[in-house]
Amino acid sequence: MSNDTQRNPPQAEYQSIYSSLRSIIRRAPVTVGIDASVRQGLEAMEQNGVGSVIVLDRDSAVPRGVFTLPDLLRRVALRDNDLERPIAEVMTRDLVTALADTAAYQAAATMARNGIRHIVVVDDQGRLVGVVSQNDLFALHRAGVKEIGAEIRSAHDIAVLRESAQQIRRLAVALLSQGVGAEALTHIVSTLNDLLTGRVIELTRERFDLPDVNWCWIALGSEGRLEQTLSTDQDNGLIFENPAGVDSAALRARFLPFARAVNEALDECGFPLCRGEIMAGNPKWCLSLEEWQNRFQAWIREAEAEALLNAAIFFDFRPLHGDQQLAARLRAGLGKSSRGARLFLRQMASNALECQPPLGIIRDFVYDDTRKYGHTIDLKMYGSRPFVDAARIFALANGVTETGTSQRLRAVAKKLSFGSDDVDAVVDGFHFILLLRLRCQLRLGDDAALANRVDPDELNELDRYILKEAFRQARKLQSRLQLDYRL
Numbered sequence: 001m002s003n004d005t006q007r008n009p010p011q012a013e014y015q016s017i018y019s020s021l022r023s024i025i026r027r028a029p030v031t032v033g034i035d036a037s038v039r040q041g042l043e044a045m046e047q048n049g050v051g052s053v054i055v056l057d058r059d060s061a062v063p064r065g066v067f068t069l070p071d072l073l074r075r076v077a078l079r080d081n082d083l084e085r086p087i088a089e090v091m092t093r094d095l096v097t098a099l100a101d102t103a104a105y106q107a108a109a110t111m112a113r114n115g116i117r118h119i120v121v122v123d124d125q126g127r128l129v130g131v132v133s134q135n136d137l138f139a140l141h142r143a144g145v146k147e148i149g150a151e152i153r154s155a156h157d158i159a160v161l162r163e164s165a166q167q168i169r170r171l172a173v174a175l176l177s178q179g180v181g182a183e184a185l186t187h188i189v190s191t192l193n194d195l196l197t198g199r200v201i202e203l204t205r206e207r208f209d210l211p212d213v214n215w216c217w218i219a220l221g222s223e224g225r226l227e228q229t230l231s232t233d234q235d236n237g238l239i240f241e242n243p244a245g246v247d248s249a250a251l252r253a254r255f256l257p258f259a260r261a262v263n264e265a266l267d268e269c270g271f272p273l274c275r276g277e278i279m280a281g282n283p284k285w286c287l288s289l290e291e292w293q294n295r296f297q298a299w300i301r302e303a304e305a306e307a308l309l310n311a312a313i314f315f316d317f318r319p320l321h322g323d324q325q326l327a328a329r330l331r332a333g334l335g336k337s338s339r340g341a342r343l344f345l346r347q348m349a350s351n352a353l354e355c356q357p358p359l360g361i362i363r364d365f366v367y368d369d370t371r372k373y374g375h376t377i378d379l380k381m382y383g384s385r386p387f388v389d390a391a392r393i394f395a396l397a398n399g400v401t402e403t404g405t406s407q408r409l410r411a412v413a414k415k416l417s418f419g420s421d422d423v424d425a426v427v428d429g430f431h432f433i434l435l436l437r438l439r440c441q442l443r444l445g446d447d448a449a450l451a452n453r454v455d456p457d458e459l460n461e462l463d464r465y466i467l468k469e470a471f472r473q474a475r476k477l478q479s480r481l482q483l484d485y486r487l
Contacts, residue, residue, distance in 0.1 A: 021107055021121045022100035025130035032067075033058045038076055038090060039083040041067045054120065054128060055091050061127040063120055065091035097122045100129045105174035108137045137174075145171065145188060152195050158203065158265050161196055165269040168192045172230055176442055182434040183406060190226040193271075194219070197236075198321045200265045208258040211251050215240040216322035217262075220278060224316040225388070225404050227434065230441040231451040233272040234263060235313060238280035239326045242288035252286050259286050278313060289326055293333045300337050303344045308351045315392060316403050331401055338396040345397050349485040352389035353478055357471035358382045364468055365456050373453060379440070380452035383433035386474035387426070390481055397484075405430060416480065429473030432466055 030048045032041050034055055041053045052068040067087050075081065075090040097120045098107050107119050111134060121129040148171065152164045172189050201217055221235035222228050238259050242248045260281035267273050280286050287295065296314070299307035315334065319327035338345070358366040358377050367375045377383070391408040394400070400411045406427045413423040436459075441451045456464050481487065 019104050020101045021098055021104060021119075021132050022129060024104060024136055025121060025132060026136060027130075029054050029128060029131050031056045031063075031128065032087060034064050034088050036087050037084045038067075038072070038081070038087050041087045042072070042083070045069075052118065052131075054131065055087055056128060062125075063095055063097070063122065063128045064088070065093045066095060066118075066120070067091040095120050097126075098132075099124060104132075104137055105170055105177075107132060108134075108174045108177050111137075111177075145192065148192055149195055152192070152199050155199055156203070158200070158268055161200060161203075161265075162269045164196055165193075165271075168196070169230060169270070172438075173442055176438055182431040182438060185438065186227050186229065186434065189230075190223060190228045193223065193228055194320055196269065197266060197271075200269065201262055201321045204258060204262045204265055207261070209254075210258060211240070211254050213241045213243060213246075213251065214323040214326060215255065216324060216326040217280060217320050218317045218327055219320045220317050221313050223320075224318045226318075227384075227388075227405065229434070229438055234266055234274045235278050236263075236280050236320070237278075237285040237287070237292075237314070237317065239287065239289055239292055239330060241323070241326060242290060248288040248291060251288065252283060255286050256281060256283060289329060292330050296330070296334050297337055300341045300344045303347045305351075308348055311348065312389065312392065315396065318403050334396075335399050335401065339399050345393055346485040346487070348389075348393050348396075349481040350487055352386065352393065352481060353487060355382060355385050355389070356478070357386055357474040359468065359471050359475065364464070365471075368453075373450075375457070376450075376453040376455050378453055379433055379437045383452075383471070383474070384430065384437065386478055387430040387433075390474075390477035393481065426473045426477060429470035432470045436463070436467065 030044055030050050030052075031054045032044050034057055036055070041055075044053050045051065052066055054063050055065040055067060056062070057064055065088065067090065071090055071092055076083070076085070081090065096110065096114050096116055098110060100121050100123055102121075111117065111119055117134045119132050121132055123129055148164060148167050151167075152161065155161050155164065168189060171192075172185060175185050175188065197217075197219075216239045218224070218237045218239060219235070220237060222232060223235055238255060240248075240251055240255060242251060259279070263273060263279045263281040273279065278285060299311050299314075315338075317327065317330070360366045365377060367377060387409075388405050391405045391412075394412040394416065395402065395408040398412050398415050400408055402408050402411050409423055409427055409430075412418075413420070418426075436454055437452050440454055456467060459467065
């Protein structure tokens with residue numbers, strides 16, 4: 001999609017977070033001259049039903065300040081100032097402005113950095129154009145999701161989808177900058193990535209003569225849990241139906257070139273190939289339903305180190321494209337096999353407990369002491385993983401079919417005798433760590449090695465405290481695992 005600064009302002013129904021600020025201004029700004037009194041400013045606010053007024057230099061139309069209701073309270077009412085006092089003496093002078101051709105998502109980041117709810121829009125001569133509020137931008141985020149989705153659905157080649165993938169990332173950055181919560185943000189990102197992956201599959205399928213059997217592309221790992229962040233690679237597989245008398249190896253041979261082409265196209269769109277080759281283009285993960293069922297049962301029966309590692313990835317699967325009934329049948333079989341597999345679950349719990357939240361006895365946190373990553377904490381390994389692992393085990397043990405970590409925890413809360421406040425605290429702790437990971441990824445860009453690491457000393461006092469409490473919630477889950485499985 002072309003940048004809005006290079007085209008005419010779009011019509012309202014096409015506005016999104018990529019639109020220019022000029023195009024989304026809803027109404028003419030309420031202004032008074034710099035020589036106006038406080039009373040005149042209040043009268044203008046009352047007549048127009050607004051909570052602030054821009055103070056203008058009448059000759060140049062350049063904004064010199066803003067007068068708000070908080071200014072009235074702090075600088076007039078509490079100081080017994082006269083309402084006839086010049087408004088210029090009590091207004092806020094340090095205006096945060098943006099050029100009219102600035103994209104909305106860039107303005108959102110500016111608001112977040114400065115802790116403000118409105119931004120003054122000016123032209124290249126510094127003259128007032130209008131005011132855009134945080135609420136205006138939130139409305140555009142909803143439109144942005146809709147617009148990106150429409151572009152993905154109508155895409156006819158991978159080049160368009162590559163641009164859509166970049167738009168998804170820009171949307172995520174804008175939402176994160178405006179303070180959207182981790183749960184909502186990761187759900188939006190994962191949903192749009194699902195749509196994009198589905199369209200990649202549809203376009204790729206046109207080039208291949210696939211077998212005339214039902215099949216399903218499944219998402220694994222964080223994508224399977226709807227917990228994708230800004231830094232993620234591919235984890236996927238393929239299930240196909242194997243009619244009686246048909247050789248599954250022959251069917252797989254026909255599916256594999258297609259699956260590899262999908263993996264390569266996704267790589268073009270910014271989803272790197274999995275270094276562990278956990279992808280549908282790998283013959284090990286392009287299987288018939290029966291083969292998948294046998295593979296799952298073997299992992300549960302053997303419960304060896306590799307089986308436990310695979311279970312942590314593959315048991316979080318969900319259908320993404322194709323015949324969802326194949327995935328549903330696989331999920332039903334897994335549920336029956338896992339609920340009574342006490343030894344397997346116990347070994348999964350033991351494995352999960354090896355990754356302890358980094359809380360110290362003497363100091364607040366336990367840091368990575370390596371030279372390369374000294375005085376940092378891996379928030380993916382020691383922050384998110386304890387929650388994810390515990391939620392998976394509880395779900396498998398209790399027949400819960402949800403794949404998302406927070407959904408699993410809420411679903412098993414009653415069965416584990418967790419009160420609503422208890423489970424809310426655990427889920428909030430998980431989401432706070434996920435939010436910190438997103439912030440790190442936004443700040444560090446494509447540096448994958450550092451993308452999930454944080455130095456707690458660089459956090460403010462409140463975030464340090466909440467991080468510590470989040471780790472305590474993870475430890476609480478692990479204590480329950482120890483109790484349930486006598487570890």
